[in-house]
Amino acid sequence: MSSEQAKDTLEYHKPTDQPSNNTAHMVIVTRIGSWLGAETTLNLLKHGITVIGIGEREGRIGKLQTAIDHHEPWRDQFIPVIGQLSDPLVHDSVIQHIEANKDQKKLAALVINIGAYEGLHIGGKSIPPFEQWTELQRSLIEAMPLFHSIRHILRKYRCRVVNVASIDEIHNHLPRHVSLIAIKTAVNMMTAEVAVIEPRLTSLAVHPSFSALQMALEPPGEKKQKEQTQEETDRTASVQYTNSPDHLKPASDLIVDLAINADRSASGKFFMYSETSFP
Numbered sequence: 001m002s003s004e005q006a007k008d009t010l011e012y013h014k015p016t017d018q019p020s021n022n023t024a025h026m027v028i029v030t031r032i033g034s035w036l037g038a039e040t041t042l043n044l045l046k047h048g049i050t051v052i053g054i055g056e057r058e059g060r061i062g063k064l065q066t067a068i069d070h071h072e073p074w075r076d077q078f079i080p081v082i083g084q085l086s087d088p089l090v091h092d093s094v095i096q097h098i099e100a101n102k103d104q105k106k107l108a109a110l111v112i113n114i115g116a117y118e119g120l121h122i123g124g125k126s127i128p129p130f131e132q133w134t135e136l137q138r139s140l141i142e143a144m145p146l147f148h149s150i151r152h153i154l155r156k157y158r159c160r161v162v163n164v165a166s167i168d169e170i171h172n173h174l175p176r177h178v179s180l181i182a183i184k185t186a187v188n189m190m191t192a193e194v195a196v197i198e199p200r201l202t203s204l205a206v207h208p209s210f211s212a213l214q215m216a217l218e219p220p221g222e223k224k225q226k227e228q229t230q231e232e233t234d235r236t237a238s239v240q241y242t243n244s245p246d247h248l249k250p251a252s253d254l255i256v257d258l259a260i261n262a263d264r265s266a267s268g269k270f271f272m273y274s275e276t277s278f279p
Helices: 003-012 035-046 058-069 088-101 129-141 144-156 176-197 210-217 230-243 251-261
Strands: 025-030 050-055 078-082 106-117 160-171 202-208 270-273
Touching: 025 035, 025 088, 025 251, 035 050, 035 058, 035 106, 035 160, 035 251, 050 058, 050 088, 058 078, 078 088, 088 144, 106 129, 106 144, 106 176, 106 251, 129 176, 160 176, 160 251, 176 202, 202 251, 251 270
Parallel strands: 025 050, 025 106, 050 078, 106 160, 160 202, 202 270
Antiparallel strands: none
16 A cells, blocks of 8 residues: 555545444454555544454555554554464464453454465565465465454354455466456355354355456556547546446445444345445
8 A cells, every 4th residue: 555545545534523332342354454454444443443453564564553643543443463364373462452352342343355465475586386376375265264263252252254355456476367256256155154164153245346346357557548538538437437336335334334233144145345446
């Protein structure tokens, strides 16, 4: 998330002076270093909800922390945990934070951002092609060990598990349509598995709209063949609006709503968010 994007996001999520009835809630969010993870974190903080945020890229989390520190009401609500989702030490840290806050905060949800990306590598070197499929698989299922480590706590509080198809960042060298299909399949499988093995939890799947998928498939950095006239720009905006119906909420708004308000009867269902563009 660039400094300009962070500024725009913070402008959108300015704290409100209105009292919130969500201050007793706590939500775990994975991959907070991604754009969607950061956006969801800020939106939860805006609603007075404490966030335990997990991410492995210390630099990105540091920038998010700096942005949050500019808004005093949010400082004590944000609990960052740096490390890989599959690391038992990260799981222990998350459990410790839940236990430390259990008298004042009730765990409401686990938000799992499922994306396609390469892990951190020594010296910033790219991985060879034969390892790319392994990395894709790791990125899709790496939240499962965390879920199983804290499932007894999730069960205790009858939590919601919100599985999000996070297509804002596809950072690997595989064809983008392959990554998109893999992400959406992983979300569906995770949602179904949680619903079966933990019927007391509310398991939800969150997918992008078709217009968001179409834009995500566009090659990054692709240049237009010609300059658009104002008329063409207006027509494009009209098409995007048509493809994003009014009843679809932006991603972070939908995620926050489901994390706090989703009824048990919604378990196993699929929801769609509307995004007109990605940074």
